[in-house]
Amino acid sequence: MKIGIVTVFDSSNIGSYLQALAMQELIKAHGDEAYFIRTRTRLQTLSLFLGYNYTAETKNIRNIVKHYLYLFIHFHDFLDKLKKYRRYKRDWKQFDHIISAKEAQKLDLVLYGSDEIWNPKKLTFRNPVFYGKGIESENKAAYAISIGDAQKEDYCSKDNLVNLIKSFKSIYLRDAHSQEVMHSLGIQTDGQICDPTLQFDIRSKMKSSQTTQEKKYIAVYSYRYGKEDSDVIEHIQRFAKEHHLKTVAVSLPQDWCDSYCNCSPLEFGQILANAEYVFTTTFHGTIFSALFHTKFAVYSSLPKTMDVLDRLGFAQARLDKGFAYDDLISILEQEKDFSAMETRLMDMRAEALKAYQSVVEITNDHFGVCKKEVCTGCGACAYVCPKKCIAMAEDDIGAIYPNIDESKCIRCQKCKQACPQLKRQECSRSLKAYAAWSKDDDVRKMSASGGIATELYKLFLDNDYSVVGATTNEDFSVSLELSDRQTSIEQYKNSKYVFSDLSKIYVQIQSAIAQNKKICVIAMPCQVAAIKSVFSNNKDIVYVDLICHGMSPVSYLKQHIQSLEQQYGFQASSLSYRDATKDTAKYYFSVFDQEGTCVYSKRMKHGDTYQIGYHKGIIYRENCYHCPYTSVYRTGDMTLGDFTGLYTTAPLPFEVHHVSAMLINTEQGEEVFKRLKGSIEAFERPIEEFVSENRPLRQPTEKTKYRLEFEKGIQKNGGSFENTMQQVVASMSRDKQQSLLKRVFRKIKAVFT
Numbered sequence: 001m002k003i004g005i006v007t008v009f010d011s012s013n014i015g016s017y018l019q020a021l022a023m024q025e026l027i028k029a030h031g032d033e034a035y036f037i038r039t040r041t042r043l044q045t046l047s048l049f050l051g052y053n054y055t056a057e058t059k060n061i062r063n064i065v066k067h068y069l070y071l072f073i074h075f076h077d078f079l080d081k082l083k084k085y086r087r088y089k090r091d092w093k094q095f096d097h098i099i100s101a102k103e104a105q106k107l108d109l110v111l112y113g114s115d116e117i118w119n120p121k122k123l124t125f126r127n128p129v130f131y132g133k134g135i136e137s138e139n140k141a142a143y144a145i146s147i148g149d150a151q152k153e154d155y156c157s158k159d160n161l162v163n164l165i166k167s168f169k170s171i172y173l174r175d176a177h178s179q180e181v182m183h184s185l186g187i188q189t190d191g192q193i194c195d196p197t198l199q200f201d202i203r204s205k206m207k208s209s210q211t212t213q214e215k216k217y218i219a220v221y222s223y224r225y226g227k228e229d230s231d232v233i234e235h236i237q238r239f240a241k242e243h244h245l246k247t248v249a250v251s252l253p254q255d256w257c258d259s260y261c262n263c264s265p266l267e268f269g270q271i272l273a274n275a276e277y278v279f280t281t282t283f284h285g286t287i288f289s290a291l292f293h294t295k296f297a298v299y300s301s302l303p304k305t306m307d308v309l310d311r312l313g314f315a316q317a318r319l320d321k322g323f324a325y326d327d328l329i330s331i332l333e334q335e336k337d338f339s340a341m342e343t344r345l346m347d348m349r350a351e352a353l354k355a356y357q358s359v360v361e362i363t364n365d366h367f368g369v370c371k372k373e374v375c376t377g378c379g380a381c382a383y384v385c386p387k388k389c390i391a392m393a394e395d396d397i398g399a400i401y402p403n404i405d406e407s408k409c410i411r412c413q414k415c416k417q418a419c420p421q422l423k424r425q426e427c428s429r430s431l432k433a434y435a436a437w438s439k440d441d442d443v444r445k446m447s448a449s450g451g452i453a454t455e456l457y458k459l460f461l462d463n464d465y466s467v468v469g470a471t472t473n474e475d476f477s478v479s480l481e482l483s484d485r486q487t488s489i490e491q492y493k494n495s496k497y498v499f500s501d502l503s504k505i506y507v508q509i510q511s512a513i514a515q516n517k518k519i520c521v522i523a524m525p526c527q528v529a530a531i532k533s534v535f536s537n538n539k540d541i542v543y544v545d546l547i548c549h550g551m552s553p554v555s556y557l558k559q560h561i562q563s564l565e566q567q568y569g570f571q572a573s574s575l576s577y578r579d580a581t582k583d584t585a586k587y588y589f590s591v592f593d594q595e596g597t598c599v600y601s602k603r604m605k606h607g608d609t610y611q612i613g614y615h616k617g618i619i620y621r622e623n624c625y626h627c628p629y630t631s632v633y634r635t636g637d638m639t640l641g642d643f644t645g646l647y648t649t650a651p652l653p654f655e656v657h658h659v660s661a662m663l664i665n666t667e668q669g670e671e672v673f674k675r676l677k678g679s680i681e682a683f684e685r686p687i688e689e690f691v692s693e694n695r696p697l698r699q700p701t702e703k704t705k706y707r708l709e710f711e712k713g714i715q716k717n718g719g720s721f722e723n724t725m726q727q728v729v730a731s732m733s734r735d736k737q738q739s740l741l742k743r744v745f746r747k748i749k750a751v752f753t
Helices: 014-029 042-049 061-073 075-094 101-106 159-166 176-184 227-242 265-274 283-291 303-312 325-333 338-363 380-384 414-418 441-446 452-462 488-492 505-514 525-534 554-568 609-615 622-626 667-679 687-693 705-716 721-751
Strands: 002-006 033-037 109-112 140-145 170-173 217-221 246-250 259-261 277-280 295-298 390-394 400-404 432-438 465-472 478-483 518-523 541-546 572-576 589-593 598-602 638-642 660-664 680-685
Touching (some): 002 014, 014 033, 014 075, 014 265, 014 622, 033 101, 042 075, 075 265, 140 338, 170 176, 170 338, 176 303, 217 227, 227 325, 246 265, 265 283, 283 295, 283 303, 338 687, 380 525, 432 667, 432 687, 452 465, 452 541, 452 638, 465 505, 478 505, 505 518, 505 525, 518 525, 541 667, 554 598, 554 609, 554 721, 609 721, 638 667, 660 687, 680 687, 705 721
Parallel strands (some): 002 033, 109 140, 140 170, 217 246, 246 259, 277 295, 465 518, 518 541, 541 638
Antiparallel strands (some): 432 660, 465 478, 589 598
C-alpha cells in the first residue's frame, strides 16, 4: 500500500524531523510505502532555515529585505543557519519518497501527522493543506496529531478548518488536550496514541556526533531565554559549575552556554545520551532524554509536554515557573525509573498498533486476502475456503503465497476472517520472565538453548495431550505436525532456520479436537496466531510461541544443499542448523550423507552462505521485516527463546550456557510453568532486560543494504540463491576491508596530529 504523510518533515526543528522519520519507518515496518507530500517550496524551506517564515501572510518585500540585510550584517549568524540547513539536508536523504500534492492521487491513504499541524495559532499551520485541502484522496486519516496550545476560540473564526477536519475518516490525536478541544468543536475522534518517536524505536537510526568536544556536560535543548528568565539561566550555570560540567546548547543557540552544538537531527540522540544531564523545554527533548535514559528536567507548561511526561511516568520531572535552585537539583539528581518507563512504552506501542491497523482498514476493500508484503504463508485462508479455490504455491523466487481462482470464488469473505494479518488475534502482555533450563543434562546438551521445549513436550505427552512441533521432511522442507508419541520429541528438537508449512496441521488439529484431545502447540508467533484464528481460541489448546527473527523460503535451503552435494559429491540425507555434537551455541550448519557421516559443517564465520544470509537477516520472507508480533504482547501462553547472557539489570547466579529465556504471558501459562517446575531450574528475571536484549521483542528485523541488494539480485538471477548470496557476501567483504582501511587511516592520522 502507498501511504502519504502530511507533516512538516522539512522543518528546521529537530523534533519535526524525527517524528517524520519515525512515521516513515513505522509505515515501512507494516509492509507499506511512505511518501512525504510537500507543503512548501524548496525556497520557502531555505528561507525558514535562514530565519524567515515565507508564507502568504508574510509575503512582504520590505520585511524580506530587512531580514536578509540583518543576516548580511550578522554574517556569522548567517553561516550558522546555512550550516544547519546543510546538515538537515543531508539527513533528508533518509526519506524514501517526497512528492507534490498533485501526485497524491496515486496514494491509497494519506496520513496527516504527527506534530501540532492542527494548531492555527502558529503561522505555518494556518495553511489549509494541513487540514486536507488541495490533496485529492478519498482516504484521509489523522494520526498522532496535536493542536499544541490552541484553544476552542482559536477555531471559532476558522469554520473552514473545522469543516475540513470533519471530513477525515479517522482521527487519532496525540494528547488529552487536543482531544478535549476537538470534542468541544463537535468533532468525533477515535482515541489518543503516542508520538511516532515512541511507537517506532528510532534510537537505532541515530548516529554518533562529533559536533561537541565537551566530555562532561549538561545539554540544554531549549528555545532562547529572555531577561525574565535570568533566574533560570543562573540556576543552570550554578548547577553546572558545582558539578564540574560544561553547558552545551543543542541545536538552538544560547549565548550564555559554554558552547553551541549545531547538530543534525540524527546526531541529536547521541548528544543527549552522552550528556550527564539534560535541561529542556521541549516535547521531543523530553522524549529523547527519557528514551536514552539520561537524567533530565523539563521546564514547560505546554499541554503536550505535560501529557507525555504523565504517560511516561515522569510527572515529577517538571519544573514550575519561578522554580528555586533546590528544585532543579532535586529533579536532575532524582533516580528515574526508566525500567517502568520501558514497560509503559510497550503498552503505548500496543495501543498505537491497534490504531494503525484500524486506520489502514479504511482502505481494506480489495479482493482476496492480505497483501503479499505481510502474508506469512500460513495457509489459513486456503483451509477455511468452502470452495477450495485458494492454493498455496511458490512464487518466482520460491516463497509460498496463496493463489486465488477467482472463477470459483463466491466472495464469502471467510478467507479474510481467518487471515491473522487482517483479523489480528488478541495478544497477552508478558507477566513474568525466567532464565531456565532442563535438569536433565543430556536434554540440555542436545537442545538449542536450555531444553525447555523438550520438557514441555514430555510434560504434555505424559498427561495425554497431543503436541505440535516442527519436523524436517525427506526433502528438507519443514512442516508443523501433530503427534501423541514420545518418539516425535526427537524430530521436534533443535532450531530449524527455515519456513515451516502449516497445510497439514489444521486438519490434524481439527481431528484431535473431534476426539476431545487436548493439544499443546509450540510454533512461531505468526503460526500461533493463524492456528488461534482458525480454531477461535479453543481453551483446550495451550500455545507456546518462539522468539523469532524471521523465516527464509525453503527453496533457498534446498538450493544450498544441492550446491553442497555437487561441490562435495554426496547425497544429503539429514542436516542440523545448530549441530549439538559441536555445541549448539556455536551454530554449526552440518549436512550428513545417507550413512550418517558429517560431510559438511561450517559456521557463519567460515563462510557458509545460508548461515550468513539467515543470521544477518538477509534472506527472510518479506513479511518478517514487517512482523506485528515483535513485542511483549505475545500470541502464546508462554514464550521461549535463547538466553543470550548479555543481561545486566540483575546479577546472574548461574553460568550462561544452554539457558532458555522464558516468558509467562497468561494464567494458563502460569499453570503450565508450575507443573513444569519439577523438571527444570528457573530464575526469575526482569521482563525489561529480555526486551532490551532481544530485538524481536521490540521490533522486526531491519532491512539492511545487504537485504536490499539480495532482493534485487534474487530477481535478476532468476531466483538463484547461491549466485545471489555469493554476490552479497563479496559486497560485505569489500565493505569490511574498506572499513578496516578507514580505521587504520584514522589511527595513523591521529598519531601525526
